[in-house]
Amino acid sequence: MDKGYEKERFESISIKASVVKKFRRFSRQLSKSQSMTLLLMIEFFEDNGISPTEAMGPKMQTLEKLIKKRINGVIAILKDIEKSQTKPTVAMMETLFKEAEPKKKPLILAKKNVVKQNEIDFKENQKSDNEI
Structure with a gap:
């Protein structure tokens, strides 16, 4: 039985035999009763605002x-x-x-000063050795 429609009575409408066969086949494909299939079709057309005659x-x-x-x-x-x-x-x-x-500060300058001081110290040591 269709949910929500159990207490309603059935009405009959006249439909051509070939159309009834097609409709029953379609209802079986949807696994719905014929009443529910027809209701779904009508609601579809109403909700989408289209007519079955329109392409x-x-x-x-x-x-x-x-x-x-x-x-x-x-x-x-x-x-x-x-x-x-x-x-x-x-x-x-x-x-x-x-x-x-x-700005990157050149660290190489500091090293150059150290190297120069060592050279100067080395030269002074050489002079003192020669003097002796």
């Missing part, structure tokens, strides 16, 4: 075009944001970091 092709194509336009619009917005906001901000940040880098 679905143009409506689906129109919907696809609309979605593509929206996606292209989003892409255009993202590209504009990248050009006007992201790239200039990144460039400013890079210049700030380049200017903020500490």
Whole structure:
């Protein structure tokens, strides 16, 4: 029995025999009763605002075009944001970091002084050895 419709009585409608065979086959494929299958079909058409006499092709194509336009619009917005906001901000940040880098002090100068002092000491020692 159909849930929620147990207490309702049955009515009859006149349908051509070939249509009834097709409908019963379709109901079995859905694993629903004939009443529930018909109800599902009617609700589908009402919910989607379509008529069984209308073709679905143009409506689906129109919907696809609309979605593509929206996606292209989003892409255009993202590209504009990248050009006007992201790239200039990144460039400013890079210049700030380049200017903020500490100047490297050459440590080699200190070593040169040490080496020169040792040479001077060595020369003084040589002079004193010669004098003796």
